[in-house]
Amino acid sequence: MSIRHGLLALLERGPSHGYQLRAQFDSATGATWPLNVGQVYTTLDRLERDGLVAQDGAPDGSPDGEGRIAYRITDAGRAEVRTWFGSPVGSRAAPRDELAIKLALAVTTPGVDVLAVVQTQRSATMSTLQELTRLKVREAADDLAWSLVLDSLVFRAEAEIRWLDHCEARVARAAARRPTVPPAAATPAPEAAPAGKRGRR
Amino acid sequence: MSAPVLELSGVTREHRQGDLVVHALRGADLTVAPGELVAVMGASGSGKSTLLHIAGGLDTPTAGQVLVEGQELTRLSAAALAAVRRRSVGYVFQDLNLIPALTAVENVSLPRELDGVRGRQARAEARAALDEVGIGELADRFPDEMSGGQQQRVAIARALVGERRLLLADEPTGALDSTTGEEVLRLLRARCAAGAAGVLVTHEARHAAWADRVLFLRDGVVVDTSGPVTGAESLLPAGGGA
CATH class of the missing domain: 1.10.10.10 (Winged helix-like DNA-binding domain superfamily/Winged helix DNA-binding domain)
Structure with missing residues (x-):
C-alpha cells in the first residue's frame, strides 16, 4: 500500500x-x-x-x-x-490491503468514478484469472500438485472479483439513494466508463 | 483469421412498459471467430441473457445488426430464421430441457429429425456427438439414470449435433459441483478449439476465465473487455507505488 x-x-x-x-x-x-x-x-x-x-x-x-x-x-x-x-493493484507486487484502502478512499473522495475504479480492478484480476486457467489447462493438467496450487490462486482471484461485484452493487445502491452528486473536485480518470448514463431501475 | 461466425454491431434492445422505456442492451458490439470462446459477465439485469438470446435469434433487437455465419438475422423471414436457429446455433441452458421419456441418443437426435434428417442418420450423428462429449456408452440411458454432469453432457451433445458452429451457453454449469462444472467448461473450450464459436454467459469468474475474452456488461452497456495477461510485467502495478 x-x-x-x-x-x-x-x-x-x-x-x-x-x-x-x-x-x-x-x-x-x-x-x-x-x-x-x-x-x-x-x-x-x-x-x-x-x-x-x-x-x-x-x-x-x-x-x-x-x-x-x-x-x-x-x-x-x-x-x-x-x-x-x-490503475489496478498488481496481484503480486502489492498486498491485497491496498485494494480495500483504495476503494475506501475512492468512495469518500469527491469526483472519483468508483464504478470505473471497480471495473479497472475487475478486468485486471480477470486477466490474471484467465492466465491461471490457461496455465492449468496447458501445463498443469497431469501435475496434481501444481494444479492444486494454481487452484488456490484461482479461488483467491475469484474471491476478489466476487468482492468487487459486491462493492459495485453497494455503490450503485448508495448512489440511487442519493440523487444529487456532490460537485467534482477532481475529474475522473480519462478511461472512466460513461457512468453518467447509468439508468436507474 | 477466418470469417466470424457471430457479429453483433450496435445492438440495442428496449422494452416498453407504458411510457417507460427500459434498455436491456445499448449499442453492444461483439464479434466471435471460429475457435473463440467469449464469456459475458454482469450482475442480474445487466443484459447478458438478452445478448445471448439476440445472438441466437430467440429475441429481436430494437436497433443494430446480428449476423450469424454472414446472414443478417433481422432481415430473414420467420421460416429462414427458424432454419438458422436449428442448423447453425446450438443452445445450452441452465435448465437442460432434456425429455425424460427419451434416452440420451433420442434426446440428441430429436432436433435433427425435426430438421428433416432421416431417423437412422440422425441417430448415427447423435451417437457421434455423445462419443465426442465422452458419454457414448450411456447413449441408451434415460436422463434420470444419469448424474447431473452426464445430463449436462447430453445437453451439450444436443447443442453440437449436426454442423452447428455457434454454441450459446447460459450458465451451463448451473447446479453442478465445482469439479463437474470444470469438466463442462473443458468440453466447451475443446469444442471451440475444434472450430466452433462459443458465447458463455456466467456470473462465476472462475468459469468465465476459460474464455479467450471476457465482456463486462453493466446496465446494458459493454463497459470493458479483458483478455489473459501474457507476461509478468502486466502483473506489476501500473501506477507505481511507495
Whole structure:
C-alpha cells in the first residue's frame, strides 16, 4: 500500500495538516492500517520534494499559530491521484490491503468514478484469472500438485472479483439513494466508463 | 483469421412498459471467430441473457445488426430464421430441457429429425456427438439414470449435433459441483478449439476465465473487455507505488 497515494487522495479534498491527514486516513479506512504521524510527515516531505504537494499559507512556509504547516495538492499531485485510481493493484507486487484502502478512499473522495475504479480492478484480476486457467489447462493438467496450487490462486482471484461485484452493487445502491452528486473536485480518470448514463431501475 | 461466425454491431434492445422505456442492451458490439470462446459477465439485469438470446435469434433487437455465419438475422423471414436457429446455433441452458421419456441418443437426435434428417442418420450423428462429449456408452440411458454432469453432457451433445458452429451457453454449469462444472467448461473450450464459436454467459469468474475474452456488461452497456495477461510485467502495478 502506498501511503503517498493515500495522503494525496485525502489532500484532493482540501489543504490539511499532518495530524488531520492521519485522522482522516484512519477514519476513511476504518483504522485497519493505522499510520504514525512520523510516517505522515516523512511522506509529505517526499511529496513536496517531488512537486506533488506544496505548503499552504504563507509563502515562506511559516507555521500557523499552533506551529503546524498545512499542505495542499498541486496539479501534478492531482494527476498522480487520477493515475492511481485509474490503475489496478498488481496481484503480486502489492498486498491485497491496498485494494480495500483504495476503494475506501475512492468512495469518500469527491469526483472519483468508483464504478470505473471497480471495473479497472475487475478486468485486471480477470486477466490474471484467465492466465491461471490457461496455465492449468496447458501445463498443469497431469501435475496434481501444481494444479492444486494454481487452484488456490484461482479461488483467491475469484474471491476478489466476487468482492468487487459486491462493492459495485453497494455503490450503485448508495448512489440511487442519493440523487444529487456532490460537485467534482477532481475529474475522473480519462478511461472512466460513461457512468453518467447509468439508468436507474 | 477466418470469417466470424457471430457479429453483433450496435445492438440495442428496449422494452416498453407504458411510457417507460427500459434498455436491456445499448449499442453492444461483439464479434466471435471460429475457435473463440467469449464469456459475458454482469450482475442480474445487466443484459447478458438478452445478448445471448439476440445472438441466437430467440429475441429481436430494437436497433443494430446480428449476423450469424454472414446472414443478417433481422432481415430473414420467420421460416429462414427458424432454419438458422436449428442448423447453425446450438443452445445450452441452465435448465437442460432434456425429455425424460427419451434416452440420451433420442434426446440428441430429436432436433435433427425435426430438421428433416432421416431417423437412422440422425441417430448415427447423435451417437457421434455423445462419443465426442465422452458419454457414448450411456447413449441408451434415460436422463434420470444419469448424474447431473452426464445430463449436462447430453445437453451439450444436443447443442453440437449436426454442423452447428455457434454454441450459446447460459450458465451451463448451473447446479453442478465445482469439479463437474470444470469438466463442462473443458468440453466447451475443446469444442471451440475444434472450430466452433462459443458465447458463455456466467456470473462465476472462475468459469468465465476459460474464455479467450471476457465482456463486462453493466446496465446494458459493454463497459470493458479483458483478455489473459501474457507476461509478468502486466502483473506489476501500473501506477507505481511507495
